[in-house]
Amino acid sequence: MRARLARVDAVLVQALIAAALSFAHIHDVAVAAGQDGWKAWAYPVSVDLLLVAAWRRLRSGTGKAAAWCWFVIALAASLGANVATAGLLDLADVPAWLRILVAGWPAVAFLGGTLLAHSAPDLAEVIDDQEDEPEPAPEAPTPPAIEAPAERPPVPVPTALVDHARKVAAEHHTRTGTPIDTPTLRARLGVPEPMAEAIAARL
Helix, strand or coil: HHHHHHHHHHHHHHHHHHHHHHCCCCCCCHHHHHCCHHHHHHHHHHHHHHHHHHHHHHHHHCCCHHHHHHHHHHHHHHHHHHHHHHHHHCCCCCCCCHHHHHHHHHHHCCCHHHHHHCCCCHHHHHHHHHCCCCCCCCCCCCCCCCCCCCCCCCCCCHHHHHHHHHHHHHHHHHCCCCCCCCCHHHHHCCHHHHHHHHHHHHC
């Protein structure tokens, strides 16, 4: 147990040292590019937060293309600042292109953070969430039973999809005054005919 704690402590200390050095390098580049005061300290926070947001999106398994894009952008900003402070650039005479990049970074980081925070999850994730935590069905008139096949086809149907089909059937009945038939249900849900029949059997 002590050996395991020692390994965890060593990893944590190493991570804190690396984070502090990277933080300082980004701050130094921001100062050299003309950003002073609190603004220079906000740059490393912005870069690190974008890295963390992109990494969390990658771990969630949704929107991986966008997450990889913003992860690479934030990593390039962090690595670029670390390399710049290694003597490859004269921080006393920063080139104009670097000043432009530093000045434009807040808009880039804001766009990336917004897209990562508000991008829509995949349909599979939505269905999984609905199956794990089903929402209570809204109060609505119960539509008449739909005539279903005599035998239920052996087609697996997610519970969330059945709940959605009930809402569609209720809305159809309220609007038209007649029960929804299987072809209309299939068209509204956009599912194959066997699955539509299986859903109709469960309504």
